[in-house]
Amino acid sequence: MDAIVLLKDDHKTVEKLFKEFEKAGDGAHQRKREIVDKIIEELTVHAHIEEEIFYPAAREGAPGTTDHILESVEEHHVVVWILSELKGMDPADERFDAKVTVLMENVRHHVKEEEEDWFPKVREAMGRKVLQEIGERMEKAKAGAPREPLAVSSAGS
Ligand SMILES: [Fe+2]
């Protein structure tokens, strides 16, 4: 599996969950809790494999994009902290929906930059064979990835 294809598939999965959240009614607290729990797991695993495998590989293979990678890590930092707050928050809390909205804004911005500005540069610099090898490593790393947002490296930096 090509690394960029794998990451884009993850982005699609998350976007689908965002849409489900937006469609859930105002009072659908239990449903929203379930959707947000899935979002937390998906984004935590995704941020982890990017930070542990894809970002370091891209830093080496596409050094011209280092500034983008550093900015991405800071964006992950914000996202994993929001995820950790959502984990312990009652969906009936008046701040819950607002926090999910800010999460979605952050993630959509981040995904857009990755997919439109950065991935094409990485693909050009690294080539298909290397991207396939990285994709396989990320696929395998998913099983052992943390499900706790603050266990992701960027949470602490
Ligand atoms: Fe990312």
Ligand SMILES: [Fe+2]
């Ligand atoms: Fe991503």
